[in-house]
Structure formats: C-alpha cells, structure tokens
Amino acid sequence: MILIWLIILLTGSGLLAWLAGRWSNTLPRVISLVANLFLLGIVITMWLKSVPGTEGQWVSSYTHAWVPGFGIQIKLAADGLSLLMLLLTSFMGIISVLASWKEINKNVGFFHFNLMLVLAGITGVFLALDLFLLYFFWELMLIPMYFLISIWGHENKTYAATKFFLFTQASGLLMFLSILALYFIHGANTGVYTFDYEQLLGTNIAPNVAFLLMMGFVIAFTVKLSTVPLHSWLPDAHTQAPTAGSVILAALLLKTGAYGLIRFVLPLFPQASQQFAPVAMALGVISILYGAKLAFAQTDLKRLVAYISVSHMGFILLGIYAFNEMAMQGVVMQIIVHGISTGALFIIAGALSHRIHTRELAQMGGLWSKVPRMGAMGLIFVLASLGLPGLGNFVAEILILIGSFPSNQLLTILATIGLITATVYSLRIMQKVFYGVKHKEWKIADFGFREMVVMGSLTVVIIWLGLFPSPVLRLSENPVRNIIEKVNQSQTKSAQNEAATTDYMSVRRLMKEQHFNTKNKNVNTKE
Amino acid sequence: MSERDILRILPMMILAGGTILTMLLVAIKRNHKLTFISTLTVLAFSFISLFRTNNGLPHSIGDLLLIDRFGTYYQAIILLAAFLVSVFSYISIQNFFPEKRKEEYYLLLMIATLGAGMMVISTHFISFFVSLEVLSVSLYGLISYYRERTKPIEAGLKYLIIAAMSSAFLLFGMALVYAISGNMAFHNLADTVTHLNTPSLLMVTAGLGLMIVGIGFKLAVAPFHMWTPDVYEGASSPVSAFIASASKGAMVAVLIRIFVMADLYHFNKIMEVFVAIAVLSMLIGNLLALVQKNVKRILAYSSIAHFGYTLVALVSSREIGPQAATFYVTTYFVTILAAFGLITLISHSDREASHIKDYKGLFWRKPFLSAVFSIVLLSLAGIPLTAGFMGKYFILTAGVGGASWLLVFVLVLSSVIGLYYYLRIIATMMKRKKEKVPLARVFLVFSASGIFVLAVLGVLIVWLGVYPTWLMDLVNSLFITVY
Structure with missing residues (x-):
C-alpha cells in the first residue's frame, strides 16, 4: 500500500x-x-x-x-x-x-x-x-x-x-x-x-x-x-x-x-539474453571507448559530461551481460555512483554556465583562484568519475571489470582501457576549466551556502560509497543473485548436452566466488 | 410500420420532428439564441429517448433497419457530438458571422445528425444510401455556410463534387452487387456469395470494390483523402468537428456492420485492399501533416491517419477488431471535438486562428486553454494518461492478436512520425514572449459555456486514459448482438 x-x-x-x-x-x-x-x-x-x-x-x-x-x-x-x-x-x-x-x-x-x-x-x-x-x-x-x-x-x-x-x-x-x-x-x-x-x-x-x-x-x-x-x-x-x-x-x-x-x-528472456550477450558486451565496450573519445573532443562542458555518461553506461551494459553476481553488483553500484558523480558534474557545469553565460571550455580557464570552492568540488567529482580508489566509482568499475573478466577476457581488457581514457578526459576538465591560462577576467560568485550543502552531501555519499559499499551491496545481493541464477539455470539447461561447458561453468563459479570473497575481505579490511 | 417500430426509432423521430418544429420557430421569430436553445432541447430529448427504447433490443424493421445496442451506442455518441458542435457553433456564428440568417445553420446541423443517426442503424444498401445522402446534402450547406467568404465556398464546392462522385461510385457498386445477389441487405451478401460461380463472384467483388471507393471518400482514407484538408480549412471549426466526428464515425459504424454482417473477412482480395488503404492512410496522413503550417490542415491529415489506425483494428482481427475500432472512434470523437472547440475559442477577430504562428506563446497567456490543447494533442499522439493511448493500445492489441505485423509496424512507425507534428504545436505554444509573439492580433472569444465544455472534454480525455474500464466494458457489450 x-x-x-x-x-x-x-x-x-x-x-x-x-x-x-x-x-x-x-x-x-x-x-x-x-x-x-x-x-x-x-x-x-x-x-x-x-x-x-x-x-x-x-x-x-x-x-x-x-x-x-x-x-x-x-x-x-x-x-x-x-x-x-x-x-x-x-x-x-x-x-x-x-x-x-x-x-x-x-x-x-x-x-x-x-x-x-x-x-x-x-x-x-x-x-x-x-x-x-x-x-x-x-x-x-x-x-x-x-x-x-x-x-x-x-x-x-x-x-x-x-x-x-x-x-x-x-x-x-x-x-x-x-x-x-x-x-x-x-x-x-x-x-x-x-x-x-x-x-x-x-x-x-x-x-x-x-x-x-x-x-x-x-x-x-x-x-x-x-x-x-x-x-x-x-x-x-x-x-x-x-x-x-x-x-x-x-x-x-x-x-x-x-x-x-x-x-x-x-x-x-534468459536464453535469448545468453545469445545476445556477446553483442551487448561488445556494444558496451564500444560505448565506453567511443564515449571517452568523444568526451575528449568536446569543447562544450555539458556535452563533455554527457559523453562521460555514455562511456560510463557502457560499463553498465558490459556488467549486466557478464551474467555473474560480482559484475551485476558492480552494475548496481555503478548505477548509483554514476548518478551522484555525473549529477554533481552537471550541477557544477550548470552553475558555471549560469554565472558566465557560456559552456565553451575555451572561454574558461584559470577559474580556481576565482571560485576555489567550486574548483575543489569539481576536483572531487572529476576524480570520482575517473575512478579514483576511495570514491564510489572505483568500487563499481572494478567489480564490473573483475566480474566480466571470466565471461569475456578480450572485451574486458578493452574495457579496462576505458579507465585510462577516463583519466585523460576527466583531467582535461580540470585543466581547461580551473587550471591553465585565464582567457577572461570573470567576475563571478563562488558556491554559496545552498550549493555547498548540495555538493557537500553528494561528496559525503560518494566517499561513503567508496569506503563502505557493503550496505548497498548487501541490499542488492539477493535480488541480483536471483536474477543471475535464473539466467544461468537456462544456460545450464541448454548446455546439458555439452558436458565440456558444464565443467567450464563450475570452474567459473569457483573463480567468481573466490573473487567475491577476496573483494569482501578487502572491503572489510578497509573498514 | 407497427407501433413498436415507431417506438424503436423514436429518437430519430424526435430529431426529425424537432427539426421541423425549429424550422417553424424560425419562421415565426428569427432569433439566434432561441433557435440555438431549441436545437439543444431537441438533441437532448432525442438523446434521452435513446435510453427509453433500450429494452427489447435488438429490433429489426424489415431488412432496412436494425436497432441494436451497437447502433444505439453510435447514435448516442453522434447526438452528443452534435450537441457539443452546436455549442461551439453558437460561439462561432455569434462572433464571426454577424450577418443575417444565422438560424438555418442549426436546421442543417440537425438534419445532418439525423442522417448520421439513421446510417448507423441501417443494414440495407437502400437505407444506408438514403441516410448517407441526407447527411451529405446538409453538409454541403454547412461547409459553405459562411457564404460571404471565399474559402468556405471553395470548400463547399469541393465537397459537393467529391461527395457526389463518391455517391455515384457507391451506387454503381450497389447496383453490381444487386445484379448478382438480387438482394441489398448486408447479411444476405454473405449467404449468396458462398454458392456463386467465378464470373459472378468477380462482379460482386467489383461491386464491393466500387463501394470501397465510395466509402473511402466519405471516410477520407488514402488514396481518397484529397478533399479533407481543403474542406477542414475552409469550413468553420465546428463544422470541421462535425465532419471529423459524427460524419466519419457513422461511416465507421456502417463499415463495421458490413464487415461483420456481410462477413467481409472471407474475401481475401477485399481485405488486401483494406490493408493497403490502412497502410497508405497512416503513412500519407502522417507524412503530409509534417509539412503543414495550418493547424486545421494538420488535424485534417492527422484524421486521415487516425482512420487508418481504425482500419488496422477492423481489418486485423475479427474477434476484437470491431470493439477496438469502436473504442478508438469514441476516444477520437472526444479528442477531435475538443481540438476544434479550442480552435473556435482561440481566434482572431476576422478569421479563425488556424495558422501555427497564432499559437506562439499561447501557454503563457492562456494556460488553461493551452493545457487542454496539449492534452488533446498528446491524446492524438497516443501518449499515456490520455484517452488516445488506451485507444491505440486497444488497436495494437487487435493487431498483434490478429498477427498483422505489417499493419502494426506501420502503425508504430507512422505514429512516431505523427508525434513530431503534435509536439511541434506544443513547442510553439511553449515559446516565450521574447520570441516575438504577436500579442495584439489574437482575439480570444470569451465564452463560459465553451470553456466549460472544453474542461469537461479535457477531464474526460484524462479520465479515459486512466480509467478506461467502463468504456471498454460498454463497448465490448455492444457486440453480443451483432454476431
């Protein structure tokens, strides 16, 4: 009710x-x-x-x-x-x-x-x-x-x-x-x-x-x-x-x-999804790399952040079609942390363009001295979106990558390149907006109290998720497991004829469990 | 004709008698308001009497008429449509037609309603044709009623020529069918066809084909659609509303009767023709609407597409097609009446606001009217929370249930195309003042009754979109007797 x-x-x-x-x-x-x-x-x-x-x-x-x-x-x-x-x-x-x-x-x-x-x-x-x-x-x-x-x-x-x-x-x-x-x-x-x-x-x-x-x-x-x-x-x-x-x-x-x-x-559609998985994962990887490439090429700040979204959504597609619990948990994590980090970047971009009436990167530059609070917040979320350990996005991406590795090594390795490209385009934001040469003498206000509350709460959440992701993971663990089991059951059904596949499956399951345990241990030690 | 027969067609009798009384009233005292009130009274009495005659259905009068729940339902929605059209007509005539002789308009409107009302209960080519002519002839007058302007005259002439030609096609088709079967009742067609030799069958098929041309013209489905935009544009908005709702709705009712009673689902050739017509209507209607700059023309092209959708339902499934078509027509009635009603209210002092420019920034000046118009457009586009969505759902259900994938995919594709021009109107209404809105040119008619009717229609659209069960049940219950 x-x-x-x-x-x-x-x-x-x-x-x-x-x-x-x-x-x-x-x-x-x-x-x-x-x-x-x-x-x-x-x-x-x-x-x-x-x-x-x-x-x-x-x-x-x-x-x-x-x-x-x-x-x-x-x-x-x-x-x-x-x-x-x-x-x-x-x-x-x-x-x-x-x-x-x-x-x-x-x-x-x-x-x-x-x-x-x-x-x-x-x-x-x-x-x-x-x-x-x-x-x-x-x-x-x-x-x-x-x-x-x-x-x-x-x-x-x-x-x-x-x-x-x-x-x-x-x-x-x-x-x-x-x-x-x-x-x-x-x-x-x-x-x-x-x-x-x-x-x-x-x-x-x-x-x-x-x-x-x-x-x-x-x-x-x-x-x-x-x-x-x-x-x-x-x-x-x-x-x-x-x-x-x-x-x-x-x-x-x-x-x-x-x-x-x-x-x-x-x-x-568990069986059809199995058939579709390689294509979906490939599309995911293409989105990661293509999005990153285009993000790097943008001169419009909001457009740049939009392409970062495209790139990050690629990880989600990759993780979903890896069909294992760890990757799926990573996807759930990514859904949340991407929402927070990209949301924060859009707020910064929006606040900036509201103040200087342009979204062109070429017009910005050297803004840190003018708006130090905005710059600091920008730095946090740029680092989050490039996957710095300690912030939520790292947990998500690493879970997805580890989880999808057993499903498709080649594509996962390609996807990992996305982490490097993420560094490139993310740091470019900092460089173009807050550091670098001043193109114009803007007279603009820094983040006020309301905006600092917004950014502060986002920061708290992203750090909390980076350090203690287990409450989230625990909440989604059972639903995710149910869904994964449903898909894998259909796979075992269809694979019963091929004994070899079943062997491989059990190996995979072992690997998966091991990975997950070590991951949990890592999390625990951090705590 | 027995006493019972007369009792069964009492609503139409009231309408016919009321028309004569109103005519006498006009002869005694020429007064616009008086005639208007008399019209509303006649329509209301006719509507109420529909429910008095409800028991003892179905009742057939020879082969000519069949008064059943299906026919009564269509009569009800036609009478309601005519009622609303007269309300809008009063506003329109009062404001844009200050010349003399306003009163005859209502007589024509009532006669047209009578024609449409008789059409939906006819089960015989003769009764069908006679009531169709009653409808058409009064429409000639209605379309060109604003006779001191050029556009209405042009539109009236166009409609006259096209309607006369389509009647000729229809008659010739009927003659061919009669020559073979020796009977003109819809239900006999199915019986005679089963034991015919090939040449005779060919002739029946040809006759049906010619009738399709005639019916296609009246329904304005592609490729017989050319007259619609001109007539919609030329006629005053209430008249366009009447053509779009009552006139076409009655035609759909007849088509459903022919489909079911003559069992057209057996004629593969005929069905293929209808599939082609439906596909063409959906595509042509929506594609041509894209390039229009006149809202009334857009609505005209969109109506071509909408009757294409209706045909999709009718053609693809025998079991739920007629229900889906009826439901869709009902939702379309509500929507299109509201649309033309709005155009009547949002108008310039010298002409109706039909150009898309006239709607620029309307949202910020008349939020209520534009909100209703947005709901109407979204309903035409078939977006959830509106009646049009439920109608489209019903049609897609019929299409997917009948496995007519071609029709269903064309429907989906063309309704996405259609979405574009509906959104364009909404976006135009949302434009801000700084984007040069011509403020002074717009002359908004103030009419409490008009606003009230629009509010009711708007609520009805949303209500049907959220809670359609009652109407779906009602529509489903109509078809027990037809089968």
Missing part, C-alpha cells in the same frame, strides 16, 4: 506546486523539497524495516485491478534492488530541487510540477511489476521531461527536446509491441491473458521469437541507457536541458534503462 502512496505523494505535490506557483516563486520549491524529503524518509524507513536476508523477496507490494478485462493491474512491488533505486531517486530529487533553486525563475510552479511528475514516472518504473503499467510509467516520464527541456532549456531546446522524445517514444513503442506479443503468447499457452510480470516469467516461447521479442525490450532500454549507436539524443538533451533536467536525466532516467535490462530482459 505504501508504494502507491509514494507515487500519489509525488504527483500530488507536483499539482500542489503548480497551484502554489500562482502566488509565490518560493512556495513550489519548498513543496517539492518537502515532498522529496518525505519520500527519502519513507524509503529509508522501508530500508531499515526490511529484514536482512529477505531482500530477494518483495519487501512491500501492492496489487489492484485496473482494466480487468485485459488482465491489466496496478502491481507495484519493491525488493532490495528497487529500494536502492528509490533511494537514489529521492536523493537526487532533493539535489535537483536544490540545484535549480535560483536557476529557475520563470513559471516556477509549472517547472516543479514537471519535475515531480518525472520523478513519479521514474519511481513507477522502478516499482512496476505489470508490463502494461511499466510501459505506462515509461511513457509518463517522457512528457514532463520534454517540457523541462523545451521550456527551461537553452538555445537549441526545441530540437533537443523533440529528438529526445522521438527516440524514446519510437523505442518505447517497439517495447510495447513486444509486451503485447508476450501477452498473447502467454495467453495462447495458458489461457490466462495477463500482463503480470511474475506470471509471464517462464513463458514458453520459441527461441527465435523470444529473441525478437527481447530485442524490442533491449532497444527501448538501450536507447534510454544511451548505448552507442542509439546514444545521439543524449548529448543534445543533456546540453540543452536546465541543470535539474540534466541531473535527473543522468542520475535517474538513464538508469531506468539499466534497471529494465536487469529486472525485465534477463528474467523474461
């Missing part, structure tokens, strides 16, 4: 903020801040109340008939994985409200209405366990995001917003076709026509059909994840969006793609 209230809370406070915008500019901000704080509070309570060890099951669930004639229901449920996503959503919600506190001065009420509605849609995606409902929320988050970009965006906003909308809508419709086909196949097999995720699991589908259906989902999710070659909407959307929009895009919207792959694609 609490889950539906989360969504009602977000939507309701959005409407309230819109109404409040008629009288005051501050009131909508306060309303959405309070609502997000509430949300965070509720999610943390759910987290604390959840019994350790049961994270694999649904911590909380809510089912209500919606369109019974078609087997559509409102089915929401949260397990450890969803809880983590909700934590991220509410935290980044607070951050984005605070980050746009002074940036947005026109139609503040409507802005916050859209902001809260995006968050509601995202929350819905993270909770939906009915495929129709999933699609509903999936589309629902597009419209307010479209408005956020096209109303409060920068010079080329209409183009960017339309491109964003068309990409996601087209891919979403493909997913919807897959969902419908799945619905009919399941109905034809069992006589029960339903969109219920748990009932659709284990539907008997002919392998080639399953592969096609999976592609519908995969295209929708990889467009969101901005995997090369479906990434081209992302740099535009990121660059043109207002700061809060960029933060939500990077921290949350992209993650719905990753979550969708983990929650829906792998369990629904």
Whole structure:
C-alpha cells in the first residue's frame, strides 16, 4: 500500500506546486523539497524495516485491478534492488530541487510540477511489476521531461527536446509491441491473458521469437541507457536541458534503462539474453571507448559530461551481460555512483554556465583562484568519475571489470582501457576549466551556502560509497543473485548436452566466488 | 410500420420532428439564441429517448433497419457530438458571422445528425444510401455556410463534387452487387456469395470494390483523402468537428456492420485492399501533416491517419477488431471535438486562428486553454494518461492478436512520425514572449459555456486514459448482438 502512496505523494505535490506557483516563486520549491524529503524518509524507513536476508523477496507490494478485462493491474512491488533505486531517486530529487533553486525563475510552479511528475514516472518504473503499467510509467516520464527541456532549456531546446522524445517514444513503442506479443503468447499457452510480470516469467516461447521479442525490450532500454549507436539524443538533451533536467536525466532516467535490462530482459528472456550477450558486451565496450573519445573532443562542458555518461553506461551494459553476481553488483553500484558523480558534474557545469553565460571550455580557464570552492568540488567529482580508489566509482568499475573478466577476457581488457581514457578526459576538465591560462577576467560568485550543502552531501555519499559499499551491496545481493541464477539455470539447461561447458561453468563459479570473497575481505579490511 | 417500430426509432423521430418544429420557430421569430436553445432541447430529448427504447433490443424493421445496442451506442455518441458542435457553433456564428440568417445553420446541423443517426442503424444498401445522402446534402450547406467568404465556398464546392462522385461510385457498386445477389441487405451478401460461380463472384467483388471507393471518400482514407484538408480549412471549426466526428464515425459504424454482417473477412482480395488503404492512410496522413503550417490542415491529415489506425483494428482481427475500432472512434470523437472547440475559442477577430504562428506563446497567456490543447494533442499522439493511448493500445492489441505485423509496424512507425507534428504545436505554444509573439492580433472569444465544455472534454480525455474500464466494458457489450 505504501508504494502507491509514494507515487500519489509525488504527483500530488507536483499539482500542489503548480497551484502554489500562482502566488509565490518560493512556495513550489519548498513543496517539492518537502515532498522529496518525505519520500527519502519513507524509503529509508522501508530500508531499515526490511529484514536482512529477505531482500530477494518483495519487501512491500501492492496489487489492484485496473482494466480487468485485459488482465491489466496496478502491481507495484519493491525488493532490495528497487529500494536502492528509490533511494537514489529521492536523493537526487532533493539535489535537483536544490540545484535549480535560483536557476529557475520563470513559471516556477509549472517547472516543479514537471519535475515531480518525472520523478513519479521514474519511481513507477522502478516499482512496476505489470508490463502494461511499466510501459505506462515509461511513457509518463517522457512528457514532463520534454517540457523541462523545451521550456527551461537553452538555445537549441526545441530540437533537443523533440529528438529526445522521438527516440524514446519510437523505442518505447517497439517495447510495447513486444509486451503485447508476450501477452498473447502467454495467453495462447495458458489461457490466462495477463500482463503480470511474475506470471509471464517462464513463458514458453520459441527461441527465435523470444529473441525478437527481447530485442524490442533491449532497444527501448538501450536507447534510454544511451548505448552507442542509439546514444545521439543524449548529448543534445543533456546540453540543452536546465541543470535539474540534466541531473535527473543522468542520475535517474538513464538508469531506468539499466534497471529494465536487469529486472525485465534477463528474467523474461534468459536464453535469448545468453545469445545476445556477446553483442551487448561488445556494444558496451564500444560505448565506453567511443564515449571517452568523444568526451575528449568536446569543447562544450555539458556535452563533455554527457559523453562521460555514455562511456560510463557502457560499463553498465558490459556488467549486466557478464551474467555473474560480482559484475551485476558492480552494475548496481555503478548505477548509483554514476548518478551522484555525473549529477554533481552537471550541477557544477550548470552553475558555471549560469554565472558566465557560456559552456565553451575555451572561454574558461584559470577559474580556481576565482571560485576555489567550486574548483575543489569539481576536483572531487572529476576524480570520482575517473575512478579514483576511495570514491564510489572505483568500487563499481572494478567489480564490473573483475566480474566480466571470466565471461569475456578480450572485451574486458578493452574495457579496462576505458579507465585510462577516463583519466585523460576527466583531467582535461580540470585543466581547461580551473587550471591553465585565464582567457577572461570573470567576475563571478563562488558556491554559496545552498550549493555547498548540495555538493557537500553528494561528496559525503560518494566517499561513503567508496569506503563502505557493503550496505548497498548487501541490499542488492539477493535480488541480483536471483536474477543471475535464473539466467544461468537456462544456460545450464541448454548446455546439458555439452558436458565440456558444464565443467567450464563450475570452474567459473569457483573463480567468481573466490573473487567475491577476496573483494569482501578487502572491503572489510578497509573498514 | 407497427407501433413498436415507431417506438424503436423514436429518437430519430424526435430529431426529425424537432427539426421541423425549429424550422417553424424560425419562421415565426428569427432569433439566434432561441433557435440555438431549441436545437439543444431537441438533441437532448432525442438523446434521452435513446435510453427509453433500450429494452427489447435488438429490433429489426424489415431488412432496412436494425436497432441494436451497437447502433444505439453510435447514435448516442453522434447526438452528443452534435450537441457539443452546436455549442461551439453558437460561439462561432455569434462572433464571426454577424450577418443575417444565422438560424438555418442549426436546421442543417440537425438534419445532418439525423442522417448520421439513421446510417448507423441501417443494414440495407437502400437505407444506408438514403441516410448517407441526407447527411451529405446538409453538409454541403454547412461547409459553405459562411457564404460571404471565399474559402468556405471553395470548400463547399469541393465537397459537393467529391461527395457526389463518391455517391455515384457507391451506387454503381450497389447496383453490381444487386445484379448478382438480387438482394441489398448486408447479411444476405454473405449467404449468396458462398454458392456463386467465378464470373459472378468477380462482379460482386467489383461491386464491393466500387463501394470501397465510395466509402473511402466519405471516410477520407488514402488514396481518397484529397478533399479533407481543403474542406477542414475552409469550413468553420465546428463544422470541421462535425465532419471529423459524427460524419466519419457513422461511416465507421456502417463499415463495421458490413464487415461483420456481410462477413467481409472471407474475401481475401477485399481485405488486401483494406490493408493497403490502412497502410497508405497512416503513412500519407502522417507524412503530409509534417509539412503543414495550418493547424486545421494538420488535424485534417492527422484524421486521415487516425482512420487508418481504425482500419488496422477492423481489418486485423475479427474477434476484437470491431470493439477496438469502436473504442478508438469514441476516444477520437472526444479528442477531435475538443481540438476544434479550442480552435473556435482561440481566434482572431476576422478569421479563425488556424495558422501555427497564432499559437506562439499561447501557454503563457492562456494556460488553461493551452493545457487542454496539449492534452488533446498528446491524446492524438497516443501518449499515456490520455484517452488516445488506451485507444491505440486497444488497436495494437487487435493487431498483434490478429498477427498483422505489417499493419502494426506501420502503425508504430507512422505514429512516431505523427508525434513530431503534435509536439511541434506544443513547442510553439511553449515559446516565450521574447520570441516575438504577436500579442495584439489574437482575439480570444470569451465564452463560459465553451470553456466549460472544453474542461469537461479535457477531464474526460484524462479520465479515459486512466480509467478506461467502463468504456471498454460498454463497448465490448455492444457486440453480443451483432454476431
């Protein structure tokens, strides 16, 4: 029951903020801040109340008939994985409200209405366990995001917003076709026509059909994840969006793609996913390297950060299709830390461009002496995104790389190059913006109190995740294990004919366990 | 005709009688408001009487008419549409047509409604054709009613010629079918066809083909769509709304009857033709809308696409196709009425605001109207939370259920194309003042009733998008008798 209230809370406070915008500019901000704080509070309570060890099951669930004639229901449920996503959503919600506190001065009420509605849609995606409902929320988050970009965006906003909308809508419709086909196949097999995720699991589908259906989902999710070659909407959307929009895009919207792959694609189509794994991992590696290369070539600060996102999302795709627990845990970690570190970089970029009215790197340079606090914060998050040990991104990337090594050595080695390129493009940001030659004498204000609170809390979280990642890992451990087992079961089923493969599998499993144990030990010693 | 027969078609009787009474009223006292109220009263009484005659259905009157829940449902939505159209017409005539003789408009509107209402209960070529002509002839008058301007005259003439030609096609097709089968009732077609030799079958198929041309013109599906943009642009917005909703909706109802009763699903050739028409309509409608700068023309092209979607449902599945088509038509009624209603309200002093430029920055001056317009456009695009999404879902379900992959993929592709021009209108409304919004040129009609109707329609669109069960159940229940 609490889950539906989360969504009602977000939507309701959005409407309230819109109404409040008629009288005051501050009131909508306060309303959405309070609502997000509430949300965070509720999610943390759910987290604390959840019994350790049961994270694999649904911590909380809510089912209500919606369109019974078609087997559509409102089915929401949260397990450890969803809880983590909700934590991220509410935290980044607070951050984005605070980050746009002074940036947005026109139609503040409507802005916050859209902001809260995006968050509601995202929350819905993270909770939906009915495929129709999933699609509903999936589309629902597009419209307010479209408005956020096209109303409060920068010079080329209409183009960017339309491109964003068309990409996601087209891919979403493909997913919807897959969902419908799945619905009919399941109905034809069992006589029960339903969109219920748990009932659709284990539907008997002919392998080639399953592969096609999976592609519908995969295209929708990889467009969101901005995997090369479906990434081209992302740099535009990121660059043109207002700061809060960029933060939500990077921290949350992209993650719905990753979550969708983990929650829906792998369990629904385990065998097809196995077939697709090499391609997906290769695409992941291409995204890592291509994104890094393009990030290095950008002259627009926000565009640069956008390509960093593309590169980091490549790690997620690589890790998901490695099909082992360690890599998957790394993916979960990466989802969170990328949200925080890239979100922080977007806030810095947004704050800078708000002050000097340009995003061109060539115009910046030598800003450290002017804005030392901003520079210091920039340094922290640049180091985080290049994967410095002690910060969260290191944990995530190293887990993904170690985890995917047994699955595909060559691709993992190539992906490791991404760590080096990350250093190059990340340090370039510092060099071009904060160090180097002064091109202009800017007279600008440093981060104020509000901004320091925002950046400070992000810093605390990223360091905390870097040093003590185990609470997060523990929460996602069981759900991730369930999903991995489901995929690997289907693999063992298909591999029973080939005895050799089974041998290899057991070796792999041993290796995996060993790695994980040593990893845990490392973590413990750090503690 | 027995007493029971008359009782069953009481709603149409009321409409016909009410039209005559209103005409007499006009003869006695020429008063715009009075005529308007009389029209609303007649439509309302006709609507209420639909429910009085509900028991004892289905009831057939010879082969000519079949009054069943399906027909009654379509009559209900047509009457509601006509009701809303008259509300918008009152606003439009009052503000843009200050010349004399405003009253006859309502008579034409009622007669057109009568034609549409009879069409949906006809099960025979004769009753079909007669009611179609009643509808068309009054539409000629309606389209060119603002007779002191050039565009409406042009549009009226175009519609006259095209409609007359399509009627000729329709008649010739009927004649061919009659020559072979010796019967003009829809349901007899299925029986006679089963034991025919090849030449006769060919002739029946040719007859059906010619009828498709005629029906295609009225439905404005590609490649018979050319008249739509001109007529939509030339006619006043309420009339365009009536053509888009009541007139085309009635045609869909007849088509569903022919499909089901004459069992067209058996004729592979005919079905292929319909597949081609659906594909062409979706693509042409959406592609041509991309280059339009006039909102009414955009809506015209989008209506071509939307009736293509409707055909997708109808063609691909015998089991749920008719339901999906009916549901979709209903959601389209609500949406398109709201769209044209908005255009009526957002208008210049000398002409309707139909150019896309007129909408620049509207969001910041008239947030309510533009919010409703955004909802309408999103519903036309089929985005969740709106009625159009549920309609599209229903159609895709029919398409995927019938495994018509070609149609389904074209639908998906073309609706993504369609999204672009709907978004463009929304983006235009969102543009800010600094981007040179011509403030002074816009003349917004203030009308409490218009705003109220739009609010109701907007709420209805969202409500159907969130909670469509009741309408889906209602629509599903209609088809028990047809089979």
